[in-house]
Amino acid sequence: MSAPLLMGAVAYDPKVVTIWEGFRDWLRGQDLDFDFVLYSNYERQVIDLVEGRLDAAWNSPLAWVRARRLAAARGVEVRALTMRDTDRDLTSAVITRTGGLTDVDALRGATVATGAIDSPQSTLLPLSHLRGLGLDPGRDFTVRRFDVGVGLHGDHIGGERDAARALIAGDVDAACVIDANLLTFAQEGTLPEGATRVLTHTAPFDHCNMTVRGDADALTRFGDALLAMSYGDPEVRPLLDLEGLHEWVEGRVDHYDALERAVDETGFYDAHGDVRAVDYRP
Amino acid sequence: MSELLTIDLEDLGLDRGATVLLDRALAALPAGDRLTVRGRHPDLTIQLRAWCRAEGHHLDADGVTVGRGDANAARWHDARRAPADGLAARADATWGLAARGALVESGGPTPRFDLDGRDLVWADVVPRLYAQAVASQWDPATAIDWEAGDPLDPELEAAVVQVMTYLVENETAALVVPARFLGRIHPYFQEVVQLLAVQVADEARHLEVFTRRARLHGSTLGVSGAGGRASLQTLLDEPDFALASFLLSVLGEGSFLNLLAFLDRHAPDPVTARVAHLALQDEARHVAYGVAHLEQHLAVDPDLRSRLRAAVHRRHDALAHTTGLNQQVFDALVVLAAGAWTPAAIGRGHALVATLQAEMDDGRRGRLARLGFTEREAADLSALHTRNFM
Numbered sequence: 001m002s003a004p005l006l007m008g009a010v011a012y013d014p015k016v017v018t019i020w021e022g023f024r025d026w027l028r029g030q031d032l033d034f035d036f037v038l039y040s041n042y043e044r045q046v047i048d049l050v051e052g053r054l055d056a057a058w059n060s061p062l063a064w065v066r067a068r069r070l071a072a073a074r075g076v077e078v079r080a081l082t083m084r085d086t087d088r089d090l091t092s093a094v095i096t097r098t099g100g101l102t103d104v105d106a107l108r109g110a111t112v113a114t115g116a117i118d119s120p121q122s123t124l125l126p127l128s129h130l131r132g133l134g135l136d137p138g139r140d141f142t143v144r145r146f147d148v149g150v151g152l153h154g155d156h157i158g159g160e161r162d163a164a165r166a167l168i169a170g171d172v173d174a175a176c177v178i179d180a181n182l183l184t185f186a187q188e189g190t191l192p193e194g195a196t197r198v199l200t201h202t203a204p205f206d207h208c209n210m211t212v213r214g215d216a217d218a219l220t221r222f223g224d225a226l227l228a229m230s231y232g233d234p235e236v237r238p239l240l241d242l243e244g245l246h247e248w249v250e251g252r253v254d255h256y257d258a259l260e261r262a263v264d265e266t267g268f269y270d271a272h273g274d275v276r277a278v279d280y281r282p
Numbered sequence: 283m284s285e286l287l288t289i290d291l292e293d294l295g296l297d298r299g300a301t302v303l304l305d306r307a308l309a310a311l312p313a314g315d316r317l318t319v320r321g322r323h324p325d326l327t328i329q330l331r332a333w334c335r336a337e338g339h340h341l342d343a344d345g346v347t348v349g350r351g352d353a354n355a356a357r358w359h360d361a362r363r364a365p366a367d368g369l370a371a372r373a374d375a376t377w378g379l380a381a382r383g384a385l386v387e388s389g390g391p392t393p394r395f396d397l398d399g400r401d402l403v404w405a406d407v408v409p410r411l412y413a414q415a416v417a418s419q420w421d422p423a424t425a426i427d428w429e430a431g432d433p434l435d436p437e438l439e440a441a442v443v444q445v446m447t448y449l450v451e452n453e454t455a456a457l458v459v460p461a462r463f464l465g466r467i468h469p470y471f472q473e474v475v476q477l478l479a480v481q482v483a484d485e486a487r488h489l490e491v492f493t494r495r496a497r498l499h500g501s502t503l504g505v506s507g508a509g510g511r512a513s514l515q516t517l518l519d520e521p522d523f524a525l526a527s528f529l530l531s532v533l534g535e536g537s538f539l540n541l542l543a544f545l546d547r548h549a550p551d552p553v554t555a556r557v558a559h560l561a562l563q564d565e566a567r568h569v570a571y572g573v574a575h576l577e578q579h580l581a582v583d584p585d586l587r588s589r590l591r592a593a594v595h596r597r598h599d600a601l602a603h604t605t606g607l608n609q610q611v612f613d614a615l616v617v618l619a620a621g622a623w624t625p626a627a628i629g630r631g632h633a634l635v636a637t638l639q640a641e642m643d644d645g646r647r648g649r650l651a652r653l654g655f656t657e658r659e660a661a662d663l664s665a666l667h668t669r670n671f672m
Contacts, residue, residue, distance in 0.1 A: 186297030232356035234389025
């Protein structure tokens with residue numbers, strides 16, 4: 001008996017078990033021998049993918065960046081097989097209290113709250129965006145990091161919510177949040193109506209992708225099966241809802257440039273994909 | 283390409299209900315068509331971007347033009363409504379807890395309600411019985427004058443207390459049995475569920491008033507015989523809805539109609555008469571439902587009749603080694619009807635109880651006849667009914 005196609009996923013929430021058990025059943029129903037393993041953080045998952053212990057990894061954007069670098073350093077090829085429709089064209093915002101800072105330049109000398117050290121959307125990308133506007137984090141303004149779920153690459157919403165709360169409490173002058181959480185925090189009342197406004201926001205970037213190693217036929221069939229999942233199928237729709245997508249789409253890697261730049265600017269990973277970030281304990 | 287529609291959200295944010303307006307506007311468009319969104323909310327574009335992504339819509343690069351996605355249509359493309367005009371013969375598990383007639387999204391849970399056949403539970407009279415049941419609810423605190431009448435002679439009071447003790451035990455069984463089936467009936471048969479729920483509530487009130495009457499003058503409750511409880515246990519042990527309804531409602535509660543009428547007529551005090559009178563009205567509805575749904579069931583499944591017959595025999599055999607109604611209850615009924623301790627009064631009370639038993643037998647035979655049993659079968663089956671009455 002040949003080994004099943006093995007995918008890794010990070011267990012950032014208990015629902016991950018439900019999602020991938022359900023997908024596994026469905027994929028096996030499509031005659032694809034598929035199994036998955038769960039990881040407590042992305043770093044170990046990426047290493048296992050690049051070293052061949054996994055065929056595929058459901059990767060955060062930061063994990064994609066590391067996988068690409070590690071693979072290139074070792075002469076291995078990885079590619080983004082698929083992604084969720086909802087992984088495309090996200091933005092992150094730097095918000096402030098209404099009546100507080102007037103413009104981006106007013107951030108000089110201020111304190112900016114971010115999510116966890118390894119969060120692309122609420123730390124790496126918005127800080128890089130500010131850097132691009134001429135403000136050097138740590139020098140031109142103070143960064144107050146909310147390290148919740150370190151190792152989960154920002155999948156845990158807790159760090160961003162704490163940053164938003166700190167802004168409302170007046171403990172910081174600005175906070176970095178992804179667009180979807182900005183809406184969520186407003187709807188749930190974490191950000192009271194009219195209490196905040198967007199100071200600036202990043203250009204659109206992409207989020208997760210299904211990173212695969214090699215070009216085995218099973219990977220092609222895996223990709224085809226994911227792309228064939230239909231939101232009209234009542235068997236998979238609850239799983240798609242849980243995973244937060246309406247359809248799988250082809251993977252693309254041309255919207256990770258901003259994150260690659262942010263990683264280089266901070267030295268989070270080096271060019272070979274090794275972890276260089278200080279204070280990073282996944 | 284169709285005309286580009288525009289919506290003006292004014293200063294309303296998507297965090298404060300603007301999504302309702304967007305949904306309404308997009309619902310009027312075919313998938314792929316576009317809607318231009320105007321508004322003065324400072325975060326409009328960034329909110330739109332997040333919302334469109336979550337809802338499966340497309341947001342153009344201008345940040346304000348929304349292309350309607352097809353996720354919502356895909357979600358509902360195979361949704362079905364359970365028939366609301368004219369009941370389906372069988373309720374589908376996928377309809378679950380949905381209101382009858384609602385558009386049911388596919389892919390939900392499929393709870394197991396094994397009583398899912400219309401002919402198993404339904405009777406055309408059910409909606410009317412439910413309306414009557416709701417209109418006839420009474421409040422024990424006000425429907426009964428608990429101060430009425432003088433205290434009875436202690437021995438007569440003890441007889442009343444013994445009868446109340448017996449009634450509480452029996453009405454507990456009459457509460458538990460429908461309550462157990464309630465959770466097995468498919469909610470599609472909504473009025474049946476409602477009717478049985480009220481029936482359970484009826485029995486709860488009966489428990490209250492019989493208990494309160496028993497304790498009205500500070501008496502200790504009477505005895506509970508093993509034989510009586512064994513008889514009731516056979517009702518609790520019956521897993522088949524039709525058979526349980528037959529044994530409990532048609533035969534048991536049917537017999538109780540006579541018993542409660544007897545107590546209403548011969549009670550030595552007005553409180554006892556009143557509680558019996560009020561309970562009698564409720565029990566009549568319970569019997570009516572039992573008879574009506576079994577009539578309907580038998581109309582499509584005549585073989586059920588032999589199973590009903592067998593159930594009576596089986597219960598009789600199971601109880602053959604027990605005493606049935608305990609002597610204390612029988613004697614209490616005699617004393618209660620006698621109202622005095624003279625030989626003449628006791629003789630009269632005994633005759634009245636004998637008449638009661640004959641009336642119970644008549645009633646059972648009449649209801650069995652309605653269910654299509656021959657006169658001879660009805661007489662035989664009635665005779666095999668438990669001596670515990672219920």
